[in-house]
Amino acid sequence: VGASTVLVDGRARDTIGIGDRGLAFGDGVFRTIAVRAGRPLNLRWHLRRLASDCAALGLPVPGEALLAGEIAQVAPGDGVVKVILTRGDSTRGYAPVPGAAPTRIVAGFPPVRHEASRARDGVAVRRCSLTLSEQPRLAGVKSLNRLENVLARAEWDDVSIAEGLLGDPRGHVVEGVVSNVFVVKDQRVRTPELTRCGVIGAQRERVRELLGAAGVECSEADIGWDELEAADEVFLTNSLIDAWPVARLGSRTWPVGPVTRRVQAMIAQDDARD
């Protein structure tokens, strides 16, 4: 898989049993963590979200020191660490076995390189035709059930399109295939409420926190596609891209705005201080 180092339950190994519930049912959660100069970035939010997602599925949460240690062990100088936690073996069917040993996968990968122009000048995005389904029990959770993302990502292969935006059945924009979405209107920042569908990214949570600490209003809300188009600025976040300005959606174009620039600077500052 191109992983430089992989630990499965703490041991150097890059396979799992074919009976693992992560494979059988997608019964698990994951995070993708950027590493710079050997240091995992925004680890506090990754660990918080991991704990929250485990709670949503009733999975045991690994100790933070254990996870941080394993992440440090596999982390390349610069690159990516992926953490996958599953409910372990599936011998008894769908019913979770109380107290069963979960599976913990921590894998280091080389960096994903993006053209610098994406962060500088912004990116072109498209609206996906796939509509996300609504499942409040799984909303926000970065689970291993990601077929909607796979189908949505398969909708285009035009390399000039950097991301696809996904909506819900009620006519709201929810997220990007691999990112969260923020819109800026009259200096106020909003990001879709993810209580019925969507994935809550660690970067989304950090950006909300940093904006709040800076006194910039940032709220969660239902955001219609028309409101997105009417926004002064739109930007995308995830742990590997930081924040990308949206420069184009169909015929609508945006210059890179001041709030987006400020968010990029906040992320860089926080990464340096973290």
Added chain:
Amino acid sequence: VGASTVLVDGRARDTIGIGDRGLAFGDGVFRTIAVRAGRPLNLRWHLRRLASDCAALGLPVPGEALLAGEIAQVAPGDGVVKVILTRGDSTRGYAPVPGAAPTRIVAGFPPVRHEASRARDGVAVRRCSLTLSEQPRLAGVKSLNRLENVLARAEWDDVSIAEGLLGDPRGHVVEGVVSNVFVVKDQRVRTPELTRCGVIGAQRERVRELLGAAGVECSEADIGWDELEAADEVFLTNSLIDAWPVARLGSRTWPVGPVTRRVQAMIAQDDARD
């Protein structure tokens, strides 16, 4: 995992790489096939549904002779064979890599024993509080995204309850956690239409076919919970249980009815002839 024999891409091996898309995204499909006296039962419908599910996800369909050969190779005298097909390695993120090699897992397991009383006297079922989400693009597909089933199955641990019934957000009954549902009213058989959610089981398709061939009307329809309760008979199907009469749902009880008995006999006959 208790598998007697496992083939991964035709080789004796019981692990997959941690980068497989089946684990990363649940990007694959599966079937669970009953084996009796070394013979896989209802293989024709399993292969048809596998082909149909692969088409829904844009996965290549393995040749029927190859699959049948591998199933025969791992099949225990009496037991279960599970087939999992995934989109292979995930190195490039959500975007499927055109022409990439998929992963084919064929695993034999010992039989799952159920008390004979379940088929004879019927089972008690419950209505799950989890509501299925609606995703027409995945409806019917037995994909590896099964977290809703996991959460629903975790709702009860009363061993006297054999199955949980799941509904959609519109107030219809859709399926059981591990089974399809049929209702009989005035000699007419109906089963939920699975175009917005649910999994189309190979046994469901065979039962519809056998009923049709016997001149018994069997249609797909939206079925409300009140219609389920008002039914003369309710039965559940899957490839391992064949057909179980539903004897109780909450305070509603049913005697085992003639259509259910006839369906059980049809399945047994078809298995013998197959």
